[in-house]
Amino acid sequence: MAIQFIAYGNLEALLERMRRSSEVHGPVCGDDGVVRFAALTPDKLPDLSAVRTLLPPKKYLLHPQETILKYSAGAGYQLPEEPCPPLVLFGLHPCDLAGINCLDRIFLSDVPDPLYAARRSALTLIGLSCTPDEFCSCHNCCSPLKALSDLFLVSLDNGFAVSSGSRRGVELLAAMMDLVEEQEIPVPEDTRSFFGQDVLKQAPPELDVDLPEWQEFADHCLGCGACSICCPTCSCFDVLEFGALDGNSAIRIRQWDNCLFKSHAQLAGGASFRKNRAERFRYRYLHKYRGFGPMSGIPTCVGCGRCRTACPAGLDLRPLAERLEGERL
Numbered sequence: 001m002a003i004q005f006i007a008y009g010n011l012e013a014l015l016e017r018m019r020r021s022s023e024v025h026g027p028v029c030g031d032d033g034v035v036r037f038a039a040l041t042p043d044k045l046p047d048l049s050a051v052r053t054l055l056p057p058k059k060y061l062l063h064p065q066e067t068i069l070k071y072s073a074g075a076g077y078q079l080p081e082e083p084c085p086p087l088v089l090f091g092l093h094p095c096d097l098a099g100i101n102c103l104d105r106i107f108l109s110d111v112p113d114p115l116y117a118a119r120r121s122a123l124t125l126i127g128l129s130c131t132p133d134e135f136c137s138c139h140n141c142c143s144p145l146k147a148l149s150d151l152f153l154v155s156l157d158n159g160f161a162v163s164s165g166s167r168r169g170v171e172l173l174a175a176m177m178d179l180v181e182e183q184e185i186p187v188p189e190d191t192r193s194f195f196g197q198d199v200l201k202q203a204p205p206e207l208d209v210d211l212p213e214w215q216e217f218a219d220h221c222l223g224c225g226a227c228s229i230c231c232p233t234c235s236c237f238d239v240l241e242f243g244a245l246d247g248n249s250a251i252r253i254r255q256w257d258n259c260l261f262k263s264h265a266q267l268a269g270g271a272s273f274r275k276n277r278a279e280r281f282r283y284r285y286l287h288k289y290r291g292f293g294p295m296s297g298i299p300t301c302v303g304c305g306r307c308r309t310a311c312p313a314g315l316d317l318r319p320l321a322e323r324l325e326g327e328r329l
C-alpha cells in the first residue's frame with residue numbers, strides 16, 4: 001500500500017516552509033543536556049531521539065502564572081487581551097498529544113476558558129512516533145484519551161510516513177506536497193494505539209482510605225510537587241486577587257497549583273481537606289488513575305514517565321496501579 005513519505009533530507013525544508021506562516025516549536029536539547037520545547041530556528045533542529053521533554057506542552061496552553069481578569073474604576077472588569085499568533089508544535093509524542101486531549105476536555109468543555117481556547121485554536125499539532133523507555137507506561141495505560149494531531153509522522157529508516165488527522169493537517173500537507181513522495185511500503189505500526197482504549201470495562205471498586213500504601217508512599221515522598229508540575233494532564237490552578245494601593249484597580253491571576261502541596265487543600269482559618277501527606281498522595285493517585293471533575297471515571301495518566309524521572313525520591317506509582325487497577329491496565 002502506498003504511504004506519503006517525507007525523507008529526512010527534507011526535514012529542514014519542511015520546518016522552513018512552516019516557519020513562513022508561524023513560529024515552530026519542538027523538542028530542543030539545550031547546552032545543559034536537558035530537552036525542552038523551544039523555538040526551532042534554522043540553526044536549531046528538533047531532537048528527534050528525545051523520549052520526553054522536561055515540561056510537557058501544557059506550558060503553551062496553561063501558562064504557569066497569568067492574569068485572567070483586570071479591574072479599574074474607569075473601565076470596570078476586563079478580560080486580558082493576548083495576541084495569539086499561529087504556533088506549530090512539532091514532534092509531539094502520542095502521550096503528549098493525549099495530554100492535550102485531556103486539557104481540551106477540561107478547559108473547552110461546558111464553559112470554555114477564553115485564554116485556553118484562543119491559544120488552542122492558534123496551535124497546529126504535529127505528532128511523532130517514539131520508542132518508549134523504561135519510565136514510560138503509555139503501552140499499558142488504560143486511559144481512553146486519544147492522541148489527536150493535525151499531522152502525524154511515523155519514523156522510518158530514512159524519513160517519516162506522514163498522515164493528516166484534521167482539515168488543518170490536510171491543508172498543511174497539501175501545501176508541502178513537493179516535499180512528499182508516495183512510497184509502496186508496508187504501512188508502519190501506528191504507535192498512537194498504545195493507549196488501552198478498550199479496556200475500561202467497568203467502574204473499579206472504591207479505594208480504601210486506610211490502604212497502608214498511601215502511608216508507605218507518603219513516608220518517602222518529599223512533597224516537592226515535581227511529579228505534578230511535569231505531568232501533561234495535571235492542570236490544578238490557584239486563583240489570587242491583588243488590589244492596588246490606590247483602591248482603584250485590581251488584578252486576578254491564576255497560577256499552577258499542586259495537590260502535593262499542603263496549601264492545596266487549605267482553607268481560611270487553617271482547616272484542610274487533606275491534612276497529611278498520605279491523604280494528598282491518595283488524592284494524586286485517584287486523579288491520575290480514576291479521574292475527576294469533567295474527567296470523572298477517566299484515568300488521566302497518559303504514561304509519559306515524566307513523574308518517574310523527576311521524582312527525587314525515586315517513587316513510581318506503576319506497581320501500585322498494577323495492583324489496584326488490576327486487569328484495567
Ligand code: SF4
Nearest residue numbers: 231301302304305307
Ligand atoms: S502521572 Fe506521570 S506518567 Fe502519568 S501522565 Fe502524569 S507525569 Fe506522565
Ligand code: SF4
Nearest residue numbers: 221222224225227311
Ligand atoms: S516528585 Fe516524588 S517526592 Fe516530589 S511530590 Fe512527587 S512523589 Fe513526592
